[in-house]
Amino acid sequence: MTTGPITKAAPDTATSAAEVRAVVADAAAFLAPTWPLADFIAVNPLSGLVDRPFADAAIAAADLFGARVTPEEAWLRAAWRHGRITDDDVRAALIRRHPEALRCPPLTLGGRTYEPVDLLSADLHQGITNPPPIRRARTATEVLAPDMAALLDTHTIQWCSAYLDEGQSTWRMPGRDRGFYHAWRALAAHDVTLPRRLRTRLGDLPERDEQAVAEALAALGVPEDQRTRYLQAHLACLPGFAAHIRWRGERQDSGIDLVAYLALRLTTEAAALTGTHTHGTAWNSASADLLDTRQATTGPEDRARHLLEALEITGTDAAQRTELARLLDRLPVEQRTLVWLDAYEDHYRSRLLRTLSRSAPEWTDAPPRAQVVCCIDPRSEGLRRHLEALGDYQTLGFAGFFAVAMRYRDLAGGAARAQCPGPITPRHTVTERPSEGRQRAAERSLTGRRVLAAADHSLHAAKDDLVAPFVLAESAGWLLGPLAAARTFAPGAVGAARAWWTRRITADPATEISLEDALTPEERTATAEGILTLMGLTRGFARLVVLCGHRAHTDNNPYQAALDCGACGGHPGGPNARTAAALLNDPQVRRHLSERGIGIPDDTRFVPAEHDTTTDTVRLLDTHLLPDTHGQDVDRLTADLRTAGAHLAAERCATLPGAPSHPSPRRAARHTRTRARDWAQAFPEWGLAGNAAFLIAPRALTRGIDLHGRLFLHDYDPDLDPAGTVLETILTAPLVVAHWINSQYYFAATDPQAFGAGSKALHNAVGGGLGVMTGPTGDLRSGLPWQSLTDGHRARHEPQRLLTIVQAPLHRLDTLIGRHTVLRHMFDHDWVGLAAREHPDQPWLRYTPTGWRPWCPAAAAPEDGRPPAPLRT
Known part of the structure; x- marks a missing residue:
């Protein structure tokens, strides 16, 4: 056995740095980059798999993480028993997902004839439960030396935490300025947590991380055609750290990326296995287990036998049992939860679409008392509804960064923070400055x-x-x-x-936003025009137009940014509202807008505001910049916002653990303020829990309807967008962010262990805002804590994929989906549903890759019209 340093790869096995980086990038494609807690941005944890159908992504997630991507079958069956899924929902889902199986001829079993849809439905209800998924992607160390694999993970966590620390630790990692790999390479041989022989082997490592990866793969004997797969196994060992390091690696001068990360893991693994395996043999020794860990699933014959017993069908012969097994095999047991999920989602979706089909209340042509533009965030829905109930207020929904992609530096200076959605790179930096004389x-x-x-x-x-x-x-x-x-x-x-x-x-x-050094006059006008055009507000301006961003005040909460505005990079939306208002109040900008056909009355003032979603209070900002002529308007609006917020707080108290059950609005407002200041409060608010749909339509469609805070509401009038450019922007920016948010809640609810963050009570914040661990050590938990999803007795987020609802010409939607890959992936691959109609008096249609179909759950009846045979359950 070799006990010296890692044997260097022979010259003919050397791999170029570019090749190493290419294979690492290919292997890491399944990882979704995750932001630090201070800039928490919701992401789809499987965003690297959206180019595949959702069903295929489910297989990949099980393979790489051992994770579920659908709710447990027992949970879905319980939802059926409680009426959350009906038999019609199940039949409709079977018809959409497995039409070939339903075209099979009826089966005669025990002297009775059964339709395929009935037998498959019975298998869904009473069939053998699918076993939980297992992780098949494993490293050689996990197979050959599990204790060493655990030590390797601990070693990785220790050095990554030290390097990524942002000031929490009083000890700085020596050599950090040279980059992660070089700093670790200089210190690894002195790490006393490793066995002495292993430290000795780590004493002579390649100078470059790419070379270290190549030589370690050669030392392990990983074939070239298996290297991507093998690197994925290593990345899946600590997916939290790997995902965050991927995000870091995409930033300039971070000093760490996944090549350096894998260099640490692979060289340590190769050194550890050198003592028991000669050069180039470790992978081969483990390959039998690496490639043959597929979990045995229940065979169709066993499923047929179980179903016959469950239905108490006797007197069948071998041929009948074989035919039943063949039918059941058309619906693989691992795909049953996908059928259940379709049925579960459509039960809610169909009810929602029926609600949106009712006659909309008439809107008077009288000028509104004020116009309030709120973020599309579902938490704004209740505020809009209660404010509209107080009088002649017009509310609109618009992405909370108000189309101003910027970096913001406040009065204290320091580093500017990004105030825009994660996929967007800000181009401007705006600053806060004292107002004149202040x-x-x-x-x-x-x-x-x-x-x-x-x-x-x-x-x-x-x-x-x-x-x-x-x-x-x-x-x-x-x-x-x-x-x-x-x-x-x-x-x-x-x-x-x-x-x-x-x-x-x-x-x-008293401060204000400085725009002089941030945007040129041409950019100011273009940005202002974009804001008004995208929100559909180009005429009929009120005296006050409020641009209302949002924030969430909580105490002692590492996940505060998760409650702030996702469209503003996980930060409060006030700076964006202030910037947009400053642009739209600029006299020079208004003159240019008038030349472009957007005439803003002289007495119209744009007022920024910020809605605190934890206390449901709204604070108007920069009111010192308003003329005295608008004082009464501001006072009246302030009072009405206070009333609307108090009513919303009373409504929310019914869902908050420990809150009074039926409080008066005044008592509810007092309770939510106390709750926000409580440093021991695990449930300050529910955030976006419950989100289920994204509506792109005029406000008239939802005005007066209690949507229970489950919808993103983006105003859109197709008559004002003949070219479809506004719709294109909504679908490719706000919708993508909403999909990320929905996916993060969805996956954290379906598999809290793989995609959630565990309990807040056990969190250990590390790295000065880097992330949290459960307990004193472990992987970074990159998802949502369970207190964001459940109160311990009842789930507050129902795992449903996002439904997009659009009122617009269908050919316009078809064109945009064909033009943008991201939309094709979301809609064609079942990551996001799509319902649409062109006019309010038309029925809703369902988008499919092969065309538009009626949204009609009743289509679950057999094609020949025969009634199904009853089944005993």
Whole structure:
């Protein structure tokens, strides 16, 4: 057995750096890059598989992660028993998904004749349950030395955490400025957590990470045609770290990418197996297990026998049982949950479409009291509904970044943050500055912020020191102990006192958005025109047009960014609203817009605002920039927004654990404010839990309907968009973001272990905002915590893929789907459903890759019209 350094690859097996990077990129395609917690952006964890049909992605997810991508069969059967799925829903799903099976002739069993649809339905209801998926993609170390595989994971976590740390640790990884691989290479041989012989073998490693990957693969003996697969197995060992490092690798000068990450894992693995396997033999020794771990599934004969017993059918001969087995084999047991999922989704979708088909209330032509443009976020639906109920308000839905893709630097300076959807690269940087004559107030505010920041830093630094924590406990424990108790038992009072004290020290000065250095005059006009055109507001302006972004205030919550605006990069939407309002209030911009046919009345003012979705309060921003002539309008709108928010808070209290069950609006508003300040609150709000559909249509379609916060609502008038450019923008930007959000909730609900983040109570925040682990160590948990999905007794998010509902010409939709690959993948591959109609008086149609079909669940009747034979269940 060899005990020296890793044997170098022979010259004829050397692989170029470009080839290594190509195979790593190919292997990593299945990973969805994930952002750090501070910039939490919802992603589809299987976005790398959207070029495949959803059914194929289910197989790949099981293979790579051992994960489910559909709800458990037992859960779906329970939904059927509780009426959430009907027999008609199941039959319709079978007809759509397995039409060939239903064209088989009827079967005679035990002297009775049964239609194929009835037997397949019975198998869905009572058939042998499909076993859970298993992960087949495994590394040689996992097969040959499981204890060493666990040590390799721990080693990877240790060094990745050290390198990626953003200031939480007081110890900085030596050599970090040289990049991850070089820093690790210099230190690995001194890592005492590794066995001595392994450290010795790590003492002579290649200088370049690409070379290290190539030589390690050669040392393991992985064939060229298996290298992509083998690298995927390594990436799937710690998918949280791998996904985040992929995101890091796409940023310039990050110093770490998946090549460096795999260089660590592969060289350590090769060194570990060198002691027991000669050069180039480890993979071959493990290959039998690597390639033959397919889980045995129940055969069609066993399924037929079980179904006959369940239905109490006797007197069948071998030929009849064989015919039944052949029929059941047309619906593989691993695909049954896909049929169930279709039926489950369509039960809700059909009811929703029927609701949207009712006669819309008439809208008066009188000028509205104010126009309020809210984010398409489902949490804005209730605010819009309650505000409209108070009087002549017109509300619109628009993506919360208000078509301003920008970086934002606030008054304190520092690094600018991206305020736009994840797929978009911001082109402009806007800054906050003091308003005229408010420079001294701004300086006092900044001084107060620095004092508070310094005190906070000193406290944390003291806790990290060796001796200082003891001194801190003795000197300040008498104050911090009672304060912690007060924060726990009286969070509302403590929060209010803290807010009052903070305002005294760092009173918010009057500021405004500076556009001079961010956009040229031409860019300002173009951006303003784009904003108004995309939201369909090019005429009929009210005196006040409110652009309302949103944020979520919570205390002691690492997942705060998950509750903020996804369209703003996981940040509050106020800066985008302020920027858009500043553009639209600019006199020069208005003159240019008038030349382009968009005339904004002189007395119209655009007002930014921010909706706090945790407390359902709305704060108007930059009101100091408004003329005195609009003071009464602002006061009345402020009062009505307060009333609408209180009614929405009362509505939400019915779903919040620990909230009063039937509170008055005033009591509900007080409760939600207290809840937001409670540092022990695990359920500050439900975020986007429950989201199920994305509606692209005029507001008249949904005005007055309680949609229970389940729909993204984007206003769209096809008559104002003859070229289809607005619809194209909505489908390829906001819809994609909504699909990511829906997918993150969906997969976290279907398999919380693989795609969720576990319980908040067990989270350990690492890396100064890098992410969370469950417990003291482990993989990064990149999904949503279970407190975002359930209260422990009842699920608050029902796993449904997103349904897109569009009121627009069908040929326009066909053209756009044909033009954009991302839309073809989403709609043709069953990742997102699509229902559409051209006019309000027409029935809804279902999009399929072969054309539009009526949305009609009743089509589940047999094609020949014969009634199905009853089955005993």
